[in-house]
Amino acid sequence: PWECQLSKKEGQSYGFFLRLEKETDEGSSAGKSVLLDGDRVLRINSIFVNKVEQMQVVDLVRKSGNSLTLLVLGGDSYKKVIKKNQVDLKELGQSQKDLGLNDKKLVPVMNG
Secondary structure (H helix, E strand, C coil): CEEEEEEECCCCCCCECCCCCCCECCCCHHHHCCCCCCCEEEEECCEECCCCCHHHHHHHHHHCCCEEEEEEECHHHHHHHHHHCCCCHHHCCCCCCCCCCCCEECCCEEEC
16 A cells, blocks of 8 residues: 545645546646556545545545545555455554555645
């Protein structure tokens, strides 16, 4: 998994849609952060959201103000973890252990 820090100006969006098959807006904060269709957001500002209802996740994003931190797992890695059922997704991001998944650390980006 990797951490993605997003920020935006007042009145703008982060540039991504929270849904099962999400899209990112090219040129947006999310698009510049290498968030790809199929990636799985596991945490928002340290809160585990993998099995949380969509409206609760949207509420977390809205309440985050003009910046938020996402813990993201690539779509292919997510599928492998689910298939093998050997890693507790809730534990990802809780320690610095190498879990054999792609690790990326992205720099903060600003939308706008």
